[in-house]
Amino acid sequence: MDKIDSENLLVVGAGLGGLATAIAAAERGFRVTILEAADRVGGAAAYSAGVVWSPANHVMLREGVHDSMENAATFIKATAGRYPELLDDSAMYRFLTMSPRAVEYFENLGVVQWKIIPAMPDSHAGAPGWSEYGRYLSAVFDADLLGDWRDKLRYTPHFPYETNYWEIHEKTGKTPAALTPSSDGGKVEPPTRELSETDRPINLLGFGTGVVANFLHATSRRNEITIRLEHRVEALIIEDERVAGVVVDTSAGRETFRGKVVLATSGFDSDPALVKRFTGLGEQDYGTMAPRTNRGDGFRLAASAGADLVQFPARSAPYIPGYFSGKANAFLGREEYTYPHTFIVNCRGERFCDDSYYGDLAWQALAPDAQHFPIYMIWDEEHHRRYGGVGADPGGDYEEGLVESATTMKELGTKLGIDGVQLERTAAEFNGPAATAADPRFGRGSDPYVQRFYGDPTHELHPNIAPVATPPYFGMRLRLNMVSISMSGVRTDPDGHVLDISGKPIPHLYAVGAVAAFTATGTSYQGGFSLSRALTMALTVAECASRE
Ligand SMILES: Cc1cc2nc3c(=O)[nH]c(=O)nc-3n(C[C@H](O)[C@H](O)[C@H](O)COP(=O)(O)OP(=O)(O)OC[C@H]3O[C@@H](n4cnc5c(N)ncnc54)[C@H](O)[C@@H]3O)c2cc1C
Known part of the structure; x- marks a missing residue:
């Protein structure tokens, strides 16, 4: 890879992990191209509840709420007890150190303003290290600021994105639980009070749509970042035993892009063969609430370069019963x-x-x-x-x-x-x-x-x-x-390098977000881990790729 190519970063997937990686990488001097298979930005993150779990985060500290990394480590260990071998201690400590750093980093850059979700405790109430308030963050965004990108954002069909946690709590005294979709007749009602434009932007977006909108806005305003929609990455280019770029399928034909590659392609929900392989579920017994373009491409791309795939017990992943x-x-x-x-x-x-x-x-x-x-x-x-x-x-x-x-x-x-x-x-x-x-x-x-x-x-x-x-x-x-959290995934080291089956990093191939196996949290899952990991790995990978 020549010098020009190594200054290019190719981010595959424009969900939260991909957008955040692009911003952090542009800050470090990369020219970034985000390649997105769908005709819209946001992935499962934009469909999500938008809950980000980050212990000992800066907003807690600002509000005087006590928490520590040790507490959070105790919590993860206590709730991952049934398969301790799947929890990688060094990855966990890296995640817990980086998560509060990452949420603060994106706030300091002016990308997003986090707020604590009211009255939302950790699940597994009373477990050692459990926290009653403060680890759950989310954000809103004024859609009017998106300009032309407004029509290119995914809007969640699963949550009432025209309102948000704070308005719902103010009106009802309740907080909708993370991962509790309520799309056709659920009990969360949008507020009815009239809001003038001075009180509140008319198009304030909440839930996952709101969180992603912040990152789309920041991405779209940077000259170093280009977003290509309807660009599905089909293959990796491998030269001299290192990844040198990608091959993309577009309506105009095949195109190649050269640079270091970050896979941010999420789970395999819409690929029945991978679902069967990793969960055993048959086609009539599962579904997905994530976009259909989350079909395990990152698993196949990484495997084509010799990557190791980690299998988690299917039962440790979150699923929402439905039809x-x-x-x-x-x-x-x-x-x-x-x-x-x-x-x-x-x-x-x-x-x-x-x-x-x-x-x-x-x-x-x-x-x-x-x-x-x-x-x-x-x-x-x-x-x-x-x-x-x-x-x-x-x-x-x-x-x-x-x-x-x-x-x-x-x-x-x-x-x-x-x-x-x-x-x-x-x-x-x-x-x-x-x-x-x-x-x-x-x-x-x-x-x-x-x-x-x-x-x-x-x-x-x-x-x-x-x-x-x-x-x-x-x-x-x-x-x-x-919900695009399969827990199983591509094996990475704590820096986000994709590892081959002998445990060695595959040069110039990184993974961010749900495509990477959840080794930092083991089989402990609760709402908010996935988006937090996406942000954390984005910053980690951007830092690492800029050093190599
Ligand atoms: C209803 C619902 C509620 C949820 N609530 C929460 C929550 O509150 N908190 C939480 O932490 N998690 C939640 N999740 C899970 C979370 O949304 C995902 O795990 C998370 O979005 C993963 O982030 P990501 O950046 O890795 O991938 P995504 O946000 O899914 O983005 C991946 C992107 O990659 C693109 N892509 C895939 N293959 C290719 C290819 N070959 N070429 C180019 N692009 C490609 C996809 O089109 C997609 O846009 C929820 C999920 C759902 C569905």
Whole structure:
């Protein structure tokens, strides 16, 4: 690679990781080209809840909230306990040191102004090192400042991006939980108060769309950075055992770009073969709430250069239970399974987990040797009347073709293709204790985080548990929707170099964000790790690439 080429940085993917890398690299003298497969900027980050987990961050310190890296390390170790071998201590300490540095760095550059999300604690309440307030940051952005790029930004179909955490909290006293999409009839309502232009820019964007808009704005204003949309990278150019550029597929044909390469291509959600390989899930049992261009290209590109891929247990990744809506032409994540008057069963009509908590649902459903799929949500008329869902307002008509109903559990089981007698037995076993808001076998509704953020806080019995006893009964096959956090990924060292199968860095190939295996946090996952990692790795890789 000659000198000119080595001053070029090619960033593959314009999600949060890609945009942040471009900014940090331009600051260090690189000419940066961002190559994005889609016709819009933002990736899964723009579709996300926009929650960034950063312990001991500068905003906490500014507000006088105490936290430390040691606390955060204790927390990650305590919650990653089940697969300690997958937690790389040195990567974890690097992440914890760099994360507060990275969020402050982008704020000091004038890219973004972070604020603490009100009333949002870490999950795993009470775990050692747990923090009640301050580690969760997010940001808003005035869309008017984007100019022509406004039409090139992805807008999330999963969250009410025209409002934000602070407005919702001010109006309702509640904070929507991270990773709780609420797109078709959910309970988070935008504020109704009139806001004049002087109070608030009319087009203030929140959630992941707002966070990404800050970084798109900063990127689009720098001459050293070029963004090429509809440029899907197809192959790496490898010369003299080092990566020297990429080959791109465009509508005008194949083009080559030369320079050091940063993969910021995210997860493999839309590639059924990679999903099968890394999670075992069949096509009818999963979906994705991320853009369809997240199809594992980074895994294949890295592997073509000899990279090692790390396999995490499929059950350690976050999934949102949901379904495919033909009406929306999208996989939608649901919250209704967290409400009272419902439970979830496996293919034998048996319950198998705390079915109010998506973490336990996936953990049990994907346990090695378990045979639970297909899985079904079962509910009753009381749930239908109170909450609606699946395209229906409370008491209304469900989206066609998705929901079965029957006057008895036995008949419902037959319609769903599961053992109706067993389903009847399961309902009876559930309903006894549920009448006093208890679930001694599986602990439905026992997690304080689930109680606080999910379900129906106004229910007379419990936010998450009540009998399923009022006919007609309803049932729907559920999918585990992926969110571009597969945990598995390309193996990197703490500097973000992609490593080959012997553990050596592949020269001039780096990885940022969800394409890289989550070795810094192990199997401990909670909302906000992924975006924090994307920002952290962006700064780390920019620093590293500028030294090499
Ligand atoms: C509904 C939802 C809610 C979420 N909420 C949160 C949250 O609150 N906090 C959190 O931390 N995480 C959250 N996540 C996960 C998070 O959004 C992703 O893990 C994160 O965006 C990954 O960032 P990234 O920069 O690596 O990739 P992305 O933001 O996904 O961007 C990757 C980009 O690469 C592009 N690309 C892919 N292949 C190619 C190719 N061959 N050539 C060119 N471009 C390519 C894609 O089109 C895409 O634009 C959520 C995800 C979803 C779907």
